[in-house]
Amino acid sequence: MEHISKRPVYLNLFKIRLPIGGVVSILHRVTGVFLVLLLPPAIYLLQQSLQSAATFESTVRILGSLPGRALLLIVTWMFVQHLYSGIRHLLLDVDIGVERTTARRSAWLTLVVSVVTLLLIGLWMT
Amino acid sequence: MTIRFSIYRYNPENDRRPYMQSYELQNDCGAVMLLDALLLIKQQDDSLSFRRSCREGVCGSDAVNINGRNGLACITPLKDLKQPVEVRPLPGRPVIRDLVVDLSQFYAQYRAVKPWLINNDPVPEIERLQSPAERDSLDGLYECILCACCSTSCPSFWWNPDRFLGPAALLQAWRFLADSRDQATGERLDDLEDPYRLFRCHTIMNCVEVCPKELNPTRAISQIKEMLVRRSL
Amino acid sequence: MRPRPTGSAHSGLGEWLLQRVTAVYMGVFVLYFVLRFAIAPIDVYAAWKVWFASVAVRIGFALFFASALLHSWVGMRSVFMDYVKPMWLRFVVQLVTATVLLILALWVAQILLGNT
Ligand code: SF4
Numbered sequence A: 001m002e003h004i005s006k007r008p009v010y011l012n013l014f015k016i017r018l019p020i021g022g023v024v025s026i027l028h029r030v031t032g033v034f035l036v037l038l039l040p041p042a043i044y045l046l047q048q049s050l051q052s053a054a055t056f057e058s059t060v061r062i063l064g065s066l067p068g069r070a071l072l073l074i075v076t077w078m079f080v081q082h083l084y085s086g087i088r089h090l091l092l093d094v095d096i097g098v099e100r101t102t103a104r105r106s107a108w109l110t111l112v113v114s115v116v117t118l119l120l121i122g123l124w125m126t
Numbered sequence B: 001m002t003i004r005f006s007i008y009r010y011n012p013e014n015d016r017r018p019y020m021q022s023y024e025l026q027n028d029c030g031a032v033m034l035l036d037a038l039l040l041i042k043q044q045d046d047s048l049s050f051r052r053s054c055r056e057g058v059c060g061s062d063a064v065n066i067n068g069r070n071g072l073a074c075i076t077p078l079k080d081l082k083q084p085v086e087v088r089p090l091p092g093r094p095v096i097r098d099l100v101v102d103l104s105q106f107y108a109q110y111r112a113v114k115p116w117l118i119n120n121d122p123v124p125e126i127e128r129l130q131s132p133a134e135r136d137s138l139d140g141l142y143e144c145i146l147c148a149c150c151s152t153s154c155p156s157f158w159w160n161p162d163r164f165l166g167p168a169a170l171l172q173a174w175r176f177l178a179d180s181r182d183q184a185t186g187e188r189l190d191d192l193e194d195p196y197r198l199f200r201c202h203t204i205m206n207c208v209e210v211c212p213k214e215l216n217p218t219r220a221i222s223q224i225k226e227m228l229v230r231r232s233l
Numbered sequence C: 001m002r003p004r005p006t007g008s009a010h011s012g013l014g015e016w017l018l019q020r021v022t023a024v025y026m027g028v029f030v031l032y033f034v035l036r037f038a039i040a041p042i043d044v045y046a047a048w049k050v051w052f053a054s055v056a057v058r059i060g061f062a063l064f065f066a067s068a069l070l071h072s073w074v075g076m077r078s079v080f081m082d083y084v085k086p087m088w089l090r091f092v093v094q095l096v097t098a099t100v101l102l103i104l105a106l107w108v109a110q111i112l113l114g115n116t
């Protein structure tokens, strides 16, 4: 079967159409990896907030500053997108919404609801 | 007016690498489905290779990637397709020539789920009976024509073709797990319980998107998972 | 019984379930946390300390971080299984990930057990 390995394989990800469910799924993955990377800073902030009144103040200040809030918003988007697509996966697991059309709709829904959540939080933060 | 096509070409004897070739057909050429068009193009250029047989969506041999989406050429209406119609082989499989891919691994995976009834009771005189409800549970499972549209659209299958069974084989695994006459449920589940064969499925549902028979491998896969969970509790 | 087919020592089922159980816990915890602070925000250090001094809150946090770290492990492992093909490289990245997550676990434990 040696010759088989020499055969070309067609796998051009830019030419293969990724359905919306696939888009949400890969987003779930990407946001998940980013969230893991954010664990250490999150733990650090928790530690700072508890250490002393001074470090608490500076933590609040950092988070409340403009870049801090912008960063917080991005992180929040990643979190809610991951959360909502995760909930969608859980529902699919228990046989809810596994039909092609509903699955497409719920995939779109996670994107929309994430952005709406973000807007609400943004409004609330200002 | 013409209909424009762009088709993936590769001939292992002459070509070092695959390329896209343009073809045109007259608007009034009479082709309704993409397969008709491919056959007309083959009259222009008989070096073009592709598989087909039944030309009515039953044999599953003419699955190709059409404008980025897997489907059967014979039941894909030409008029719905954006031009130039880009036709490529099924993704992720070794290309033998043009649109013909090597599906041996796909068939091996099908074989690996033991797609036959296992029942050690003596064969009854007439038939093994099922209640209508038991028979109904096989609907949406047995209709699979093994066209490979689903498995070759599944990212998990692209990354782990050697160890993940892929949606088509898993649909058939469930078809026999769900069969009231089958007695090998335990063994079948054992075979699936490893990190790859079944659990590489991340519920992406690309498979459901493309199945020309509108079957639902994702549902079959979650049902297998549910059965595994039940068993372990 | 027939021997299991080859593969890793883990059955995929355990990880798959773990991923879901931890996800549900984190979801519930975050919901509680957000609601708690939306209703009655805490913005002074003393109040934050008092809230955090409660054993229930600490247990809640401990379970949250345990879930997050386990969830991270299963998730990252899954990512590596899909994209990192050379076995030695996969072994290395998994080892690094596991070590980092363990260190994070110790760090969290230190925070949660410390300064009451
Ligand atoms: S499940 Fe559908 S797409 Fe997959 S092989 Fe069977 S018929 Fe083809």
Ligand code: SF4
Pocket (backbone or CB within 6 Å): B153, B154, B155, B156, B157, B166, B167, B200, B201, B202, B203, B204, B205, B206, B207, B208, B217, B218, B221
């Ligand atoms: S649902 Fe599972 S089998 Fe279907 S495309 Fe997604 S990963 Fe593949």
Ligand code: FES
Pocket (backbone or CB within 6 Å): B051, B052, B053, B054, B055, B056, B057, B058, B059, B060, B061, B062, B063, B072, B073, B074, B075
């Ligand atoms: S030719 Fe048989 S399915 Fe298309």
